[in-house]
Ligand SMILES: Nc1nc2c(c(=O)[nH]1)N[C@H]1C(S)=C(S)[C@@H](COP(=O)(O)OP(=O)(O)OC[C@H]3O[C@@H](n4cnc5c(N)ncnc54)[C@H](O)[C@@H]3O)O[C@H]1N2
């Protein structure tokens with residue numbers, strides 16, 4: 001009989017693991033090693049403090065090329081009454097770093113003396129004169145680095161638990177060390193499992209999943225100071241899985257078993273752990289990542305240290321869940337074994353740009369992008385999908401909605417654990433509105449100009465709403481006014497009346513019908529949408545493309561009810577293209593580039609203008625200057641017009657500047 005997982009709160013799961021580790025004698029630094037002091041020690045965690053064996057400098061050293069002397073001998077020297085010192089008894093040439101003779105207590109730089117061979121004859125070799133003449137006195141210890149200036153023998157140079165940086169190695173070497181005591185790197189085996197997985201580089205067929213979780217997990221382990229050992233993909237075969245996991249446990253300190261953690265027909269991980277050791281936890285109340293497994297494995301009799309227990313983490317298969325499980329369970333474990341404090345992220349408080357819901361029973365790890373718009377720090381939630389690895393790539397941080405919170409309204413403050421330095425958030429240009437594929441090109445060019453473009457796709461009208469609420473620097477918009485045939489202006493009156501706004505044309509682009517390659521249903525135009533054998537895929541209400549569609553359907557006298565699939569909505573051009581590519585729909589309205597991206601056929605229908613709407617306060621801000629620069633940049637314009645269906649002749653044209661008059665509803 002199948003036993004399904006039972007989620008327990010995160011703190012309880014962590015406590016159970018901690019207790020099991022302590023019981024097994026694995027609660028602290030695993031082992032230490034005496035490693036040579038060289039550049040390979042960077043990143044290692046010191047298991048013992050470094051105390052200075054010798055001082056640095058370990059003798060009084062000259063800080064300048066010049067002459068060592070007794071400061072007292074120079075006391076009378078004046079510009080008008082120079083003092084001469086005889087080489088040998090009163091002065092001695094020294095290079096920077098040379099030890100000072102015992103009798104000397106100061107150095108005069110060579111350029112501050114007259115080197116003489118006799119009373120008035122300059123020396124043939126300025127470093128080997130008979131005498132030197134000074135026209136100013138020197139205080140004691142002038143131009144001398146006294147013994148211990150840098151490090152005094154017996155002082156603490158580096159504390160235990162410290163992660164070694166390049167400069168630390170300099171200080172440790174200067175204080176007389178040749179080796180360092182460091183925590184041994186914990187070895188973590190990473191085992192990907194699943195019959196459907198194929199390694200990177202192999203041809204991909206339908207149903208195949210490119211295996212990358214093991215790469216992500218191994219990279220995390222190495223970043224956090226461990227040493228990852230990646231195993232080959234194990235198919236869903238219980239006995240084989242047991243054999244591999246046993247081997248991994250025999251040779252490593254930790255086993256990360258990826259996938260097979262939930263309730264599917266071939267989800268063996270929990271049973272493997274039960275067979276080879278003790279299952280501590282199956283299911284943690286976190287989203288994503290809830291089917292986590294925690295356990296302790298036994299080593300086989302023939303293994304090294306056969307009595308050792310080896311913790312195992314059953315890492316859920318979905319990539320975001322897998323990476324977050326690494327952060328939540330693996331990082332703290334490695335930190336503990338390395339004797340270093342667990343990672344403390346920098347946190348900031350930011351206001352949510354939209355309402356979110358959250359499962360009441362779980363700690364919900366929400367990925368967000370963060371940026372400053374005006375005086376406010378804003379957090380825009382990214383995709384919640386556990387399979388959307390790019391949401392973690394794009395994320396600036398994680399906002400945890402704790403258990404008990406069922407959701408938050410737009411504008412609520414959340415604490416965000418940052419993945420980046422807070423300064424980077426100040427360079428963020430927030431674009432919320434209609435998405436266009438050229439914005440990705442813009443993002444890439446802005447990155448070269450020290451800006452980060454973060455865009456959220458909420459459709460044209462959604463973008464104007466975001467601007468009204470002060471939650472974006474700019475919005476892409478392509479809203480057709482059916483009466484005038486103009487774009488956007490009338491809608492600005494509706495959403496941004498009274499505000500100072502700059503409306504700048506961005507591109508003219510082609511819109512048309514996306515159909516499968518070869519156009520099997522012979523689609524010719526919008527009139528075909530009313531056909532009984534036609535399944536359409538629509539854009540969401542408020543999207544410019546939706547406005548365009550409704551306008552033209554009305555002109556053709558086609559009612560929404562006549563269009564099959566009119567109620568099926570997607571949020572981006574690419575999502576519409578994907579629906580057609582997968583066969584879920586026969587056609588959809590979108591831009592040429594989306595058709596090209598997914599190798600669809602395209603039936604061009606209209607040209608439309610896509611504008612950027614920018615409140616004047618931001619248009620004049622240094623932050624957005626590169627956006628305006630790029631509109632005039634020949635190389636950028638060339639790249640945009642090289643994209644299929646785009647024309648940049650309008651790019652940068654100011655359509656409106658100044659206060660927006662109120663308008664009636666369009
Ligand atoms: N009936 C239930 N079904 C599922 C539950 C549940 O509680 N009850 N939980 C869901 C959640 S949440 C998650 S997370 C997953 C966990 O699934 P498994 O750990 O069993 O993993 P798989 O089913 O094998 O894989 C899921 C999915 O993840 C991707 N994947 C897996 N391994 C890799 C890899 N090495 N590299 C890249 N991507 C990988 C892949 O897309 C798999 O389809 O279960 C849900 N179902």
Ligand code: MOO
Pocket residue numbers: 286287288289290291316318321386
């Ligand atoms: O818990 Mo799953 O890991 O939501 O994605």
